[in-house]
Amino acid sequence: MLSRGSGLLGLSAVTLFAVTGCGSGATPPAPPSAAHSTAATADAGAGALPQVSASRSACGTGWTRAQAGLVQLDVHNTDINAAEVYLANAAGKVYAEVDPLGPAASAVLTASLPQGTYHLICSVNDADPVDGPTVRVTGPAPGGTGVLPVTSAQLAPIVIGYQHWVGGRLKVMQANARTLNTDLRRGDRAAARADLVTADHTWGTLGGAYEAFGDTGEAIDGNAYPWPQGVHDPHWTGLLRLEYGLWHGQSLASLTKYGNQLTKDLNTLETTLSSTEFDPLSVVLRSHEITEGSLNQTLTGHNDYGAHDELTEVRGQLAGSAELLRRLKPLVAPRYPGYAAVVKQLAKTRADVAAQTSWQVTTPDQPPSTGHELVDGDVAELTELLSPIPAMLEPRVF
Amino acid sequence: MPNLSRRTMLLRAGLATGGAGAAAALAACPAHATPSATNPQLPSGPVSGDHPIGKAGGGNPWRPILPFHGAHQTAVLGDPLPEATIVSFDLLVSNKAELTGLLRTLTEHVRALIGGGVPTPAGIAGTDGSGILGPSAPRHALEAILAFGPGVFTEKFGLADAKPRRLRPMDTFPNDQLDPAWCGGDLLLTLQGYERDVVTNALRDVCRATRGGMQIRWKQDGFTSSPKPAGHPRNLLGFKDGIAGPDTGNAAQVGELVWAGAGEPSWAAGGTYYVMRRIRMLVEFWDRVSTSEQERMFGRRKDSGAPLTGGGEESLPNYSNDPNGNAIPLDSHIRVANPRTPETANSQFLRRGYSYDAGVDAVGNLDMGLMFGGFNADLDRQFVAVQKRLVDEPLVDYITPVGGSYFFAPPGVRDTTDFYGSALLA
Numbered sequence: 058m059l060s061r062g063s064g065l066l067g068l069s070a071v072t073l074f075a076v077t078g079c080g081s082g083a084t085p086p087a088p089p090s091a092a093h094s095t096a097a098t099a100d101a102g103a104g105a106l107p108q109v110s111a112s113r114s115a116c117g118t119g120w121t122r123a124q125a126g127l128v129q130l131d132v133h134n135t136d137i138n139a140a141e142v143y144l145a146n147a148a149g150k151v152y153a154e155v156d157p158l159g160p161a162a163s164a165v166l167t168a169s170l171p172q173g174t175y176h177l178i179c180s181v182n183d184a185d186p187v188d189g190p191t192v193r194v195t196g197p198a199p200g201g202t203g204v205l206p207v208t209s210a211q212l213a214p215i216v217i218g219y220q221h222w223v224g225g226r227l228k229v230m231q232a233n234a235r236t237l238n239t240d241l242r243r244g245d246r247a248a249a250r251a252d253l254v255t256a257d258h259t260w261g262t263l264g265g266a267y268e269a270f271g272d273t274g275e276a277i278d279g280n281a282y283p284w285p286q287g288v289h290d291p292h293w294t295g296l297l298r299l300e301y302g303l304w305h306g307q308s309l310a311s312l313t314k315y316g317n318q319l320t321k322d323l324n325t326l327e328t329t330l331s332s333t334e335f336d337p338l339s340v341v342l343r344s345h346e347i348t349e350g351s352l353n354q355t356l357t358g359h360n361d362y363g364a365h366d367e368l369t370e371v372r373g374q375l376a377g378s379a380e381l382l383r384r385l386k387p388l389v390a391p392r393y394p395g396y397a398a399v400v401k402q403l404a405k406t407r408a409d410v411a412a413q414t415s416w417q418v419t420t421p422d423q424p425p426s427t428g429h430e431l432v433d434g435d436v437a438e439l440t441e442l443l444s445p446i447p448a449m450l451e452p453r454v455f
Numbered sequence: 456m457p458n459l460s461r462r463t464m465l466l467r468a469g470l471a472t473g474g475a476g477a478a479a480a481l482a483a484c485p486a487h488a489t490p491s492a493t494n495p496q497l498p499s500g501p502v503s504g505d506h507p508i509g510k511a512g513g514g515n516p517w518r519p520i521l522p523f524h525g526a527h528q529t530a531v532l533g534d535p536l537p538e539a540t541i542v543s544f545d546l547l548v549s550n551k552a553e554l555t556g557l558l559r560t561l562t563e564h565v566r567a568l569i570g571g572g573v574p575t576p577a578g579i580a581g582t583d584g585s586g587i588l589g590p591s592a593p594r595h596a597l598e599a600i601l602a603f604g605p606g607v608f609t610e611k612f613g614l615a616d617a618k619p620r621r622l623r624p625m626d627t628f629p630n631d632q633l634d635p636a637w638c639g640g641d642l643l644l645t646l647q648g649y650e651r652d653v654v655t656n657a658l659r660d661v662c663r664a665t666r667g668g669m670q671i672r673w674k675q676d677g678f679t680s681s682p683k684p685a686g687h688p689r690n691l692l693g694f695k696d697g698i699a700g701p702d703t704g705n706a707a708q709v710g711e712l713v714w715a716g717a718g719e720p721s722w723a724a725g726g727t728y729y730v731m732r733r734i735r736m737l738v739e740f741w742d743r744v745s746t747s748e749q750e751r752m753f754g755r756r757k758d759s760g761a762p763l764t765g766g767g768e769e770s771l772p773n774y775s776n777d778p779n780g781n782a783i784p785l786d787s788h789i790r791v792a793n794p795r796t797p798e799t800a801n802s803q804f805l806r807r808g809y810s811y812d813a814g815v816d817a818v819g820n821l822d823m824g825l826m827f828g829g830f831n832a833d834l835d836r837q838f839v840a841v842q843k844r845l846v847d848e849p850l851v852d853y854i855t856p857v858g859g860s861y862f863f864a865p866p867g868v869r870d871t872t873d874f875y876g877s878a879l880l881a
Contacts, residue, residue: 065687086707125573127573127576129573151578152578152579153578153579154578154579162688165590167573167574167576167590168576168578169576169578201575201576201577201578201580202578203578203580204578204579204580206579269609305610352503368734393580402667421636422634422635422636423635423636424635424636424638424639424669424673425545425672430545430547430670430672431547433670434547434666434667434668434669435547435667437667437670438666438667438668439667440666441663441666441667444581444582444643445577445580445582448577448579448580448581448582449579449580449581451579
């Protein structure tokens, strides 16, 4: 089971605005090693780095000047609490961060800076962030790109709107399950198969990849890999269990219990969604995680139990990604020069998926089909283009 | 195809008797130019404490890195480095402009990877590279060879008329057992260096930069071991490999045998036909064969690499004194591959292969062998002619070509503004 952190907060009492984005659930970026090679450019050999303090009382002490281009600071947290340390310019654009930096810990902060004026920001836990002294950076090197950070408060209305939309998609999913159950009871296998494919598409739009919906999500759409007896395990439930039965000659009567369980699990999810708020960070992460799931679970065939409806699922997943991107646009577009490329690649991917007239599941002794490679490459490129969005929109405390 | 059995019961008709006195046409093991002590291409940073970078030549895999920029892809000429990955890609780009963009991106990334140093940090505007080389990557510890498959030369890219005249899907030879999953591809990228992590980092970076433009079709990691105890490195059959071949320090030989030109489209001058074949070695079978029989199949001593007519690894086989094959059998690998006659001198080509080790087959035998690489000025005059001579050689019972393709490596990237295939796409 893959888990990068559930999209749902564990406690319904937590309000959106109390959520601190920094370091709350996301995998923190590993700080670069303090011991670094003498081969570094910009004379950034070990021992040559400015020793810089990061605390409420001495934020940025020790950093006084730099040449444009690669800048490395050996940042030391002299506070008694953990901190996040940012390097920002006068306009507030962030060029580098160390998150988190524990009390008494050191880390190398590496940035690529164009000429301008900069300062450190020391955001010590449970305290207001402190700006360090201004440092003028000069020189001709072009430097990297700064990004205006985003707060939880800015994300909140988008997250609420997205959650509302997901709730609407869940109602569609519940209707799909009802239809499936009806056809299972009627004994109409062809109709039940069609219903299942429809439900796969709907579920894809909800963006349930990587345990976004926790255990309930796994009960609804988990594959058989986690279960000791695999496809024969009595505890395996959900859409993929139904797919396995429908495509492996199991009697429809024997599958009705799974249909009923699906309905129950969807109702449980509905209850959870109505009483729990999405974590903004998790929603931001999902902007690339949905298509990561398309690549690593769907297109690989890992979740194919006979329906071969990979493309249908991917269509749903792309629709889900598009919806999230559309909602995040007000925050993404001004920050991300590649936004237009994302939109273009999303459209290309959806068109190329729609244009596939047949689908060959890749087998070990054959090269991938041309259509498979095209869709794989499209989704991979799209996911690559989406991947900066979580880095930019991760809620930060300022 | 009807492989001859290990012990053919019928005596084979006499193969062409070695042309008398023709053996010395080409030097077997050329001396290479010694790099300057201040060679800027020497890598910085950790490469290996156990293997200082030595002189080029004699098959030494711990040789200096060759320059990236130049009229040719000079990495072609270097002996195989200790580590490599050989990757075939299918193109997903749909027109000439996109192909040009892809090749520019590829060039920029390869150039930056060879340059090494501290990667530009992404800050919060994106995500950083693999990080497997630490905060600062070794400099000049990587080489790359890029080559085009026949799929590049299509109407889709407006390049149908620009195809190198010999380029085509790989021929199927009588002893092949080709697996479609290991054949074909529109681009071949060989990344080679001293250390596995440098090669792996390069591949991850290149793929990341080109996801929508090309997809990996097949990939095989390879390696070259350090000489045991000296001379050319050994292949997985235990024999020294790559001893004979063109003298890469001899401009005339390289010009005749490696760089394409005459008869080719003008853009292709200075490029080279790059044959890549995945040759499985049936090592379990091989290990159950006596050393003497193995040596007769190759025509060389297993321990020293010397031809069976005597001398050392670098001695020329003396066919004139051995017209009936009493020392070096007439059907031995080295004698058939390179009879050292005036007529066959121009069929020699530059072999640059890597051993591979890739798991286990259905009966529990090891899947290992040779990623056979060969560079040719003229595919048919050289590789294909030699391969035809080698059909049903005794060694075929122990080696099985299972994949591969023909490619054409374009001329070099001339400078910091040039890119792979610029002359083709101009």
